[in-house]
Amino acid sequence: MLEIRSITKRHGAQTALDGISLTVAEGAYLSLLGPSGSGKSTLLRVIAGFDTPDEGQVTLDGRPLTGIPAHERGIGFVSQGFALFPHLSVFDNVAFGLRYHMRKPVRDGSEVRRRVLETLEMVGLAPYAQRQIQQLSGGQKQRVALARTLVVKPRLCLLDEPLGALDANLRQRMTLELRRIHSALGITFFHVTGNEMEALAMGDRVVVLDAGRILQTDTPDVVYNKPNSTAVVRFLNRYNLFAGRNDGRGGIATAAGTIAAPRSGEQRQGADYVDFCIRIDKIQVQLEGEAVGQSQAALPATYITSEFSGAIITHLFRLTDDRVVEVEDHLSHRRPAEYAAGQRYNLVWPRDEGLVFPVSAAVIEAAIRVAA
The missing domain is CATH 3.40.50.300 (P-loop containing nucleotide triphosphate hydrolases)
Known part of the structure; x- marks a missing residue:
């Protein structure tokens, strides 16, 4: 040993x-x-x-x-x-x-x-x-x-x-x-x-x-x-990451819209500012206007393009705040979906699959200084 x-x-x-x-x-x-x-x-x-x-x-x-x-x-x-x-x-x-x-x-x-x-x-x-x-x-x-x-x-x-x-x-x-x-x-x-x-x-x-x-x-x-921190999430390079704030009503307010938070809420209790993470292969794509269930979270997005890499296709979508997120599609699972460039969709995932990590005041202050 x-x-x-x-x-x-x-x-x-x-x-x-x-x-x-x-x-x-x-x-x-x-x-x-x-x-x-x-x-x-x-x-x-x-x-x-x-x-x-x-x-x-x-x-x-x-x-x-x-x-x-x-x-x-x-x-x-x-x-x-x-x-x-x-x-x-x-x-x-x-x-x-x-x-x-x-x-x-x-x-x-x-x-x-x-x-x-x-x-x-x-x-x-x-x-x-x-x-x-x-x-x-x-x-x-x-x-x-x-x-x-x-x-x-x-x-x-x-x-x-x-x-x-x-x-x-x-x-x-x-x-x-x-x-x-x-x-x-x-x-x-x-x-x-x-x-x-x-x-x-x-x-x-x-x-x-x-x-x-x-x-x-x-x-x-x-x-x-179950990565235990935002830092580990970044190293895995498999998650879309959003900075947000608890809205007090079971949601996380982000620049791209409000995300329904995981219902357990254990990871975000007492934290005003949080990082929200969702793995790229957990996201499904729906047409804009389709109903989103109570057990789901969603964000509106516009389709940009897709990248083919063997058994995997990565679809790129632009959110309302102009950031780009990834959605992974495995060809072994099903016939790959086809999306229209510029078309609006909803990115949907099981809300309890999301991960939430509190962000300390020191991190927020540092980010504000960098932005300034």
Whole structure:
């Protein structure tokens, strides 16, 4: 089990990690999601032993790692750039860590060969053992980097944006490969990414990080369906977001009209100003003038255009305040609707599917200053 306790790391006046605490169960696959500069890679470097925290402690299987050099921690690290040796074959790249381990090098050539070929078989690269690195595709290089890490049997594998350098097709294939390899080995994987869909697809649990602080830790399903703050909603990039104010009658007044609020109201009690969020695939489109039910919320909008991306069509609508919102249509669900440019419609959704987050007075004041 990996335990991170109150880790703080500063770079001069900037705080990269601000009191991070996290527990990762043995054999788990954890995704760490955050924007650039959130502290993701810094946290990995602290765990790996490449950076020393200013405060706090990291333990692995109950053993404090403070003062233990990176090569003695039993932790594997896969970087985004692969860091392969271009002058060595695939076999020799993977064998390098076995042959030149600082404390326990493997001198027996037959043992090296057995373990390297075993690991290459696991990642699907056994036929490529004698290939040179420059003869490989991006996805194959990624698997060589992973094999080189796994061949030394680490207790924990850190992956620093491992799919970031791959194109969309390779990224999707490697997502499946990583999950398969993790299941086969049972090693704890700690996967850092700035891609929200990758984080949700990969992890048994997802940690959302921003400005060196953890915003939410939960299963992918909960993070996706029940983000706990406006900040997490923004990172997911799957919600339309509206600034509004409680009208005292069960509605939220926004610049585009009044939205029927979720009936539970727990998230907005006592808050004058709120952020309202509705996921883009929860919205249905009705012709203007069609009845809206008591259990529904709606806003009037004008159709602009649609964007096709494989199995999904994203329809763009302009609200009365000129902002543009997205409505997602899955082709597997039904025949895609056709809308007329410039035509008025109602955007409708189940009112209890909306999320409401209170906005503090400080945030309102800051927004007013920026606008001024």
